[in-house]
Amino acid sequence: MESELISYRSMRPLACFLTTDAMCDPSGLAKASVLIDTLASVISRHMEYSKQVLIYNAADRIPAERTEAAILTARNMHDAVCTARRLPKSKPFLRCTTPMQFRDENVATRLSTSQALLSSTQTFRTVNVKVARTRTKKAHKEFTLQTSTGNY
Incomplete structure (x- = not known):
């Protein structure tokens, strides 16, 4: 259960991209950008190794x-x-x-x-x-x- 909360907290910065009425602070946007880059890297590495x-x-x-x-x-x-x-x-x-x-x-x-x-x-x-x-x-x-x- 704790790992699910940690993963949810790490995905929270993406919420400002998913909702149109959400106000996002610059630090949240920076965290979302880093998270997107990390996910893209993991996915491309997985596709390469497959x-x-x-x-x-x-x-x-x-x-x-x-x-x-x-x-x-x-x-x-x-x-x-x-x-x-x-x-x-x-x-x-x-x-x-x-x-x-x-x-x-x-x-x-x-x-x-x-x-x-x-x-x-x-x-x-x-x-x-x-x-x-x-x-x-x-x-x-x-x-x-x-x-x-x-x-x-």
């Missing part, structure tokens, strides 16, 4: 573009347009993670469900395909788990 798939354990010696092309070819997704880049290693003995950014969320979902198909090939036996997750998706997953077990 179109992204992470590739783990791909060989480092192969360029990211060739890894991208080989994975899309193995999955028979030649028409998919995506961008792949290799992230820096966190430790020298680990392999680099390669995020693949697609234009369409459905294409990313289709690739993320192909883990079994990719693992059956000799080249991609060690490759793991995961959906990129944001804090919002992780929180939603935890909430769903709690409500299904009745611990809320």
Whole structure:
């Protein structure tokens, strides 16, 4: 209940935009502007991550573009347009993670469900395909788990 009150108080500056007869002070308008910018940032980040798939354990010696092309070819997704880049290693003995950014969320979902198909090939036996997750998706997953077990 307390978190609902806090979220309501933080949304109160938006009320001056929603009602025509409300008098808004400049500090309320400034708070509303900051709140709108924050919400826009969170929404755009969520939309960006929903179109992204992470590739783990791909060989480092192969360029990211060739890894991208080989994975899309193995999955028979030649028409998919995506961008792949290799992230820096966190430790020298680990392999680099390669995020693949697609234009369409459905294409990313289709690739993320192909883990079994990719693992059956000799080249991609060690490759793991995961959906990129944001804090919002992780929180939603935890909430769903709690409500299904009745611990809320």
